[in-house]
Amino acid sequence: MFEEYSGYRLAGRLAIWFSLWGLVGLLLDQVTLLLLIGTWVLLGYHYRHLARLAHWLWKDRRLTPPHGTGSWEPIFNGIYRLQGKNRRRRSQLARLLSRFREGAEALPDAAVVMGHEGQIAWCNKLAELHLGIHWPQDAGQRIDNLIRYPAFSSYLHSNQYDDPIEMTSSASESRLLEIRIMAYGDNQKLLLARDVTRLRQLEEMRRDFVANVSHELKTPLTVLQGYLEMMAMSPAMDEKQVSAMTDQTQRMKSLVDQLLTLSKIEVSTQVDPEHRIDMTEVLNQVHDEALALSAGKHQLVLDIDPGLHMYGDELQIRSACANLVQNAVHYSPAGTEVRISWRRLGDVGRFEVQDCGEGIALEHIPRLTERFYRVDRARSRQTGGSGLGLAIVKHALSHHNSQLDIHSTPGKGSRFGFSIPANLIVVQQTEKA
Ligand code: ADP
16 A cells, blocks of 8 residues: 555654654764764655656656655555546546547537637547548648638638528539538637438429429319310309309419419529619509409508518519418408508618518417418418418518518407518608609
8 A cells, every 4th residue: 555645643753753863862972963963864865756757757768756764655556546547537538638539539410629710629439521621630720721611601701690690512523512500619610510311312303393283283274264264154064063162273273373473483593783763653452452352351451661672583482472361351250450560660661561460379389381381271272362372472572681470469469570671671751742
């Protein structure tokens, strides 16, 4: 067993040492001289051990400290113990690090650990494959010197990492990557790149499929509709059956039309920011269509700023507004008011449709913009609803950097609205009458 450090033992030894020298001094009647000799001997002993320690620290190649005696034994033993502890901690840390690396290598994404300016501190194998980084040769290099895409550089330096960006892989043109950066710790950044080539291909295939099927269904439906109209005029046909068939074909036609509109809006990711939409004209048309739909059962109020217009895609904005207004008419009882407003709110353009209808329970609101999601299927079927209207609104608005907000109280009514950002707004001075 090691001799451990003890202050009492050290003090005891010192007392015994000087008592012995003092005793001999008393016997020889030379107390001061012998105490002095004792002090010199003790000093010599300590200097010898100090020299051994210094030699071991600076010159000796051995890993273990020299063996000490007396009061130096616990010191050398302490150093030896500390070394053992450090060795154990180091190997624990190395094990942890290699486990972390193995974990990061097992990630399905490319991962790069970077400093504040994007200096590469570490990357996994997939980062070498997808981003063309050579590890460890590129350690310390700035990542924007290796990935030379302007969009990537501005994303890296924007410090706004809420949304990921997509770009083609610098290692292979046919590979599409979704890049996400996360800031953490003391000015550190973690970059994750995911291969989304297959996902985007599948999305494209799905969009094409829906668009093609809807397109193919349109022609036979039109033919059927034509024949039904002819049959309705024939006295030999049962009027009820023909009318039921006409209703169903009409429903199918409007479903196909909605599907086609949705796929058209989905594929056009870029809207022309130069195209000016006359909102007064669009909203007057939407209002007229709503009047026809309501057939006098509702009070439709149009409250618009005639000088407020916007840039964007007219078909998409018209679809969004029309769907919201038609829903308000469909889901409100006769005799209630539907208010459509388009006004400036600060520096944005604000569109709102307020109804006093049945309202929507809170749990349905987050899911309303999903395709085919309907709160009450039977009720929606009665109104001829397809469940695609709000999905169209969501896509159309996202192309104009906007999103739908819904506030509703069951039994009291709902308010559907969106804000068009200041850069897409046109304010025109109107002459006062
Ligand atoms: P639909 O064609 O069925 O109306 P939408 O996507 O336009 O499909 O709307 C989804 C669902 O949201 C509707 O089925 C309806 O239940 C609900 N909804 C939409 N607008 C309103 C509204 N103004 N008041 C009450 N419920 C509404």
